Amino acid sequence: MLRVALALTLGFAVVTLAGSTYSVNAEEKKDNKAETKKLEGKLTCTKCALGETDKCGHALLVKVKDKEIKYYLNDKGGAEPYHGKCCKADVDAVVTGKVVEKDKKLSIDAPKVEFPKK
Numbered sequence: 001m002l003r004v005a006l007a008l009t010l011g012f013a014v015v016t017l018a019g020s021t022y023s024v025n026a027e028e029k030k031d032n033k034a035e036t037k038k039l040e041g042k043l044t045c046t047k048c049a050l051g052e053t054d055k056c057g058h059a060l061l062v063k064v065k066d067k068e069i070k071y072y073l074n075d076k077g078g079a080e081p082y083h084g085k086c087c088k089a090d091v092d093a094v095v096t097g098k099v100v101e102k103d104k105k106l107s108i109d110a111p112k113v114e115f116p117k118k
Contacts (some may be wrong), residue, residue: 036098039071043086043093043113046072056083060095060108071099072107082113092116 041062046053056078060071073095077083085091093115097108 036096038094038096040094042090044090045087048087049090056087058086060093069106072105073111074107074109075111
């Protein structure tokens with residue numbers, strides 16, 4: 001009787017551990033699907049120009065056909081060296097980073113911001 005109980009407990013532990021390992025791997029694969037993209041558009045301030053946040057932040061407005069798509073940059077906000085260029089007026093910019101969707105909003109992780117030469 002003791003051997004049966006021990007075997008059942010061990011079997012249950014193996015199945016549980018295998019299931020949790022599978023779900024962790026699935027989450028890792030989901031995060032790796034965020035691919036690095038290079039996007040061109042207008043860089044703007046989420047506080048001063050858009051009025052969406054309490055602190056300065058950045059968003060890239062990309063026009064695709066007749067639609068405008070807004071990507072929020074996950075950066076240091078007003079502390080970024082490029083913030084002064086886009087705080088009061090939108091500027092053309094090229095942003096490279098990993099595009100992710102969270103809470104039905106698109107954002108760019110680890111953004112690299114460049115301004116095209118005129």
